[in-house]
Amino acid sequence: MKKLEIITRPEKLDVVKKILAKNEYSGMTVTAAMGCGHQRGNIKDFEQLNLDMNLLPKIHIMTVVWDEDAEEIICELQQQLTTGNVGDGKIFVSAIDDVVRIRTGERGEKTL
Numbered sequence: 733m734k735k736l737e738i739i740t741r742p743e744k745l746d747v748v749k750k751i752l753a754k755n756e757y758s759g760m761t762v763t764a765a766m767g768c769g770h771q772r773g774n775i776k777d778f779e780q781l782n783l784d785m786n787l788l789p790k791i792h793i794m795t796v797v798w799d800e801d802a803e804e805i806i807c808e809l810q811q812q813l814t815t816g817n818v819g820d821g822k823i824f825v826s827a828i829d830d831v832v833r834i835r836t837g838e839r840g841e842k843t844l
């Protein structure tokens with residue numbers, strides 16, 4: 733299993749939800765976030781030398797998917813979330829060892 737942490741523009745939440753639904757996933761955790769990347773949150777050219785961190789609103793969507801679906805979902809997310817402008821966000825991908833469905837005690841991939 734792979735965990736995808738998608739940090740992107742708040743207005744792109746529906747796009748992410750549609751891609752997950754299309755791939756038959758319904759489990760996700762969505763958190764309002766503040767963040768910055770390489771530009772340190774400075775959006776105007778003349779501010780490029782400002783070394784302060786200016787945190788901008790983002791959303792953080794965490795979802796865990798099967799290994800065999802991960803690559804296709806990641807590609808779709810990248811293609812549909814890009815605007816070509818700085819601040820589109822990032823997708824962090826990591827391996828997940830196990831999952832426990834608390835209600836039943838079931839473990840592993842079948843719980844997703």
Ligand SMILES: Nc1ncnc2c1ncn2[C@@H]1O[C@H](COP(=O)(O)OP(=O)(O)OP(=O)(O)O)[C@@H](O)[C@H]1O
Nearest residue numbers: 739766767768769770771790817818819820821822
């Ligand atoms: N290295 C990182 N670690 C954790 N979160 C990050 C990291 N880089 C970016 N983020 C998160 O992603 C959001 C968007 O980042 P952003 O798209 O600006 O990245 P970037 O590397 O500056 O790329 P770009 O040049 O396209 O803007 C940030 O506001 C922050 O929440």
Ligand SMILES: [Mg+2]
Nearest residue numbers: 769770771819
């Ligand atoms: Mg940036």
